[in-house]
Amino acid sequence: MKVNQSIAISENGFVFNPVTGDSFTLNNTGMQIIAMLKSGKTIEQIKEALLSEYDLDALVLERYLQDFITDLKRNYLLLEE
Amino acid sequence: MTKTMGKKMFERPTITRLTPGMPSKHGVGIAVASIQFIDGLKIDDLIEKYGSPLYIFSETVIRKNVEDLKRAFTVRYPKIQIAWSYKTNYLDAICRIFHQEGSWAEVVSGFEYEKAIRNGINGEHIIFNGPGKTEAELLKAAKDGAYIHIDHFDELFLLAKVCQVYDVTARVSIRVNMDVGIYPKWDRFGFNFENGEAWDAINRIMANPQLKLMGLHTHIGTYIMTTDAYRIAAAKLSELAASVAQKFNHYIAYIDMGGGFASRNTLRGAYLSGEDTTPSFDDYADAITSAVINSQIKPDKLPTIILETGRALIDDAGSIAGTVIANKRLTDGRRALIVDVGVNLLFTSFWYDHKINPTQTHSGLVEETVIYGPLCMNIDVIRPSLMFPPLKVGDHFVISRTGAYNNTQWLQFITTRPNVILIDTNRQTHIIRKAENIDNLVQNEEIPPHLVK
Numbered sequence: 001m002k003v004n005q006s007i008a009i010s011e012n013g014f015v016f017n018p019v020t021g022d023s024f025t026l027n028n029t030g031m032q033i034i035a036m037l038k039s040g041k042t043i044e045q046i047k048e049a050l051l052s053e054y055d056l057d058a059l060v061l062e063r064y065l066q067d068f069i070t071d072l073k074r075n076y077l078l079l080e081e
Numbered sequence: 082m083t084k085t086m087g088k089k090m091f092e093r094p095t096i097t098r099l100t101p102g103m104p105s106k107h108g109v110g111i112a113v114a115s116i117q118f119i120d121g122l123k124i125d126d127l128i129e130k131y132g133s134p135l136y137i138f139s140e141t142v143i144r145k146n147v148e149d150l151k152r153a154f155t156v157r158y159p160k161i162q163i164a165w166s167y168k169t170n171y172l173d174a175i176c177r178i179f180h181q182e183g184s185w186a187e188v189v190s191g192f193e194y195e196k197a198i199r200n201g202i203n204g205e206h207i208i209f210n211g212p213g214k215t216e217a218e219l220l221k222a223a224k225d226g227a228y229i230h231i232d233h234f235d236e237l238f239l240l241a242k243v244c245q246v247y248d249v250t251a252r253v254s255i256r257v258n259m260d261v262g263i264y265p266k267w268d269r270f271g272f273n274f275e276n277g278e279a280w281d282a283i284n285r286i287m288a289n290p291q292l293k294l295m296g297l298h299t300h301i302g303t304y305i306m307t308t309d310a311y312r313i314a315a316a317k318l319s320e321l322a323a324s325v326a327q328k329f330n331h332y333i334a335y336i337d338m339g340g341g342f343a344s345r346n347t348l349r350g351a352y353l354s355g356e357d358t359t360p361s362f363d364d365y366a367d368a369i370t371s372a373v374i375n376s377q378i379k380p381d382k383l384p385t386i387i388l389e390t391g392r393a394l395i396d397d398a399g400s401i402a403g404t405v406i407a408n409k410r411l412t413d414g415r416r417a418l419i420v421d422v423g424v425n426l427l428f429t430s431f432w433y434d435h436k437i438n439p440t441q442t443h444s445g446l447v448e449e450t451v452i453y454g455p456l457c458m459n460i461d462v463i464r465p466s467l468m469f470p471p472l473k474v475g476d477h478f479v480i481s482r483t484g485a486y487n488n489t490q491w492l493q494f495i496t497t498r499p500n501v502i503l504i505d506t507n508r509q510t511h512i513i514r515k516a517e518n519i520d521n522l523v524q525n526e527e528i529p530p531h532l533v534k
Contacts, residue, residue: 061091068094
């Protein structure tokens with residue numbers, strides 16, 4: 001999985017997809033995850049990073065990360081390799 | 082959920098599509114604040130102590146509301162009496178706060194009548210409304226000296242018979258319905274003003290020495306957003322009172338304006354928020370008192386104005402706190418939140434777009450969300466659509482202005498009902514109705530012998 005390289009992401013969470021013309025906003029956690037995906041981190045590495053930073057258990061993270069990834073795919077922001 | 086030292090609070094990640102140029106039905110500038118405290122007590126702590134979901138009442142707010150209503154009328158008119166509308170909330174502790182503040186009881190059934198007596202109210206301070214009074218209830222009310230508000234001719238004849246058979250006198254009023262220029266016109270209860278029915282009833286009462294005409298009552302409807310309707314109703318009742326004085330040389334003791342003042346909740350489908358559109362107590366008071374004062378009633382014979390205000394006195398004193406059970410995504414992409422407060426506990430979600438706030442701070446981003454209750458029923462929708470922050474499973478929220486009707490019209494449906502607590506004026510908490518358990522609910526059931534084993 002990799003982030004669609006054509007999309008533009010601003011520092012404050014604004015996302016623009018020039019192919020579809022859609023724009024989005026991310027919350028802080030969403031922004032952080034996208035940044036890590038863009039930098040080439042694997043899902044496992046992302047989980048590790050978040051678990052060490054936030055007060056949450058692995059099951060909760062698994063649940064919401066999966067949700068978020070589905071959202072990204074649905075909006076063509078994340079592409080299967 | 083406990084917080085581990087040194088780690089940040091996790092908000093679930095969200096991505097929200099922006100649709101520029103499309104006016105959202107929610108308008109612009111959506112911000113959902115968090116409400117962490119009620120009367121200075123942390124909502125999360127209350128849930129931890131008393132469970133979730135949880136009804137929370139503020140004694141401070143109730144007393145303040147009564148004071149505000151009284152002040153709005155007493156600065157304009159000499160004689161005011163509030164009668165607490167039992168059907169709006171008849172939890173004993175709540176009723177007793179109103180009674181301590183000087184309110185009489187306004188009841189609409191034998192059950193509510195009995196509750197008022199148990200709460201220490203004597204019959205002379207009970208207003209007995211409603212279209213379904215039984216012969217036994219009428220007899221008791223007459224003996225107690227309660228104000229019996231007659232709803233229809235059959236009740237008038239029944240009461241006359243009861244008074245004759247048992248040789249008692251009854252203090253009565255008639256409920257009058259009328260056209261006050263609003264829709265729907267309530268003509269189901271009482272005697273009509275315009276077609277002369279009310280006069281017919283008054284003539285019959287005045288001709289019966291065992292019936293004492295004490296007052297005139299109207300209740301023009303519910304959630305009345307225009308004060309003009311009250312002005313017209315008060316003017317018509319005053320006109321009737323003046324005519325009674327002229328014809329019979331009899332001065333009635335009170336005009337009862339019923340209830341119907343709106344609270345600040347937003348009605349389903351309303352374009353503007355109730356916080357912006359609901360008239361104030363002063364607006365209602367001005368309309369009613371000026372109509373009575375400007376009528377033909379002689380200044381030294383002005384009747385007491387009785388108010389049966391329920392909703393506007395208790396709605397914002399009650400809240401329901403709850404917990405998120407699950408997150409879902411619907412097929413159209415919208416978020417759905419399943420919470421532990423269902424329509425069984427929040428009956429008023431059928432009428433209102435209730436204000437719901439998280440009890441924890443969040444990043445500020447919101448997404449379109451549907452909020453469902455926990456019942457396995459399609460009707461269990463708390464909010465069909467609102468902009469809401471991304472809460473996680475186990476997070477708490479609070480629904481505001483739920484004090485009216487939810488503890489009387491609640492449904493014992495699918496599950497039991499939770500604790501109801503009161504925060505007193507010293508910020509002490511008290512359970513005023515214990516959470517139900519299965520034993521409470523089955524105690525009146527009986528099993529026929531052939532089904533025992």
